Amino acid sequence: MLFHPTGLAGAYLIEPERRGDHRGFFARIFCEREFLAHDLVTNFVQANNSLTGQQGTLRGMHYQLAPHAETKLVRCVRGALWDCIVDLRSDSSTFGQWFGQELNAENRLMMYVPKGFAHGFLTLSEDAEAIYFVDEFYAPEAERIVRWDDPKFAINWPSKPVSLSEKDSQAPDFDPAHHLAIETPQQ
Structure with a gap:
């Protein structure tokens, strides 16, 4: 790898x-050996499967607070999506910065998302399917959402979404006091 x-x-x-x-x-x-050699998480406790039928659907930007903060390993297995992460760790040298990359069934790239990052994606095809592994169990009380177009992050999405869930469309801007900016969790 x-x-x-x-x-x-x-x-x-x-x-x-x-x-x-x-x-x-x-x-x-x-x-496991190669992940450990890069100081990455190797103990995944849950695998999730997401299928999105409509091109232009945005899911995100989601994260969970400690002690339920998740590390994710995301791969698109059908179709294509633009995967995006934002560093929300208040003590990180890259706090507030974002990164995006197309993941698709052909390039087989995977996004490794550390604890303390918001994560979301925009589907670039119909029937985009992703599988992702997480190292913590889902805890609804710890879930937080940040607005996909928050001007603080100025994410350069490849296109404007045509579909969002009600929850995602009502997400607030990032406010460290409200969202409890995350310190870099120990892995």
């Missing part, structure tokens, strides 16, 4: 290294 830094502290794009021949290929998408 190839680990590409995103420019945000602790966040990576992970690229499977294909080994193949005329029959196809084989690639690892997870290896």
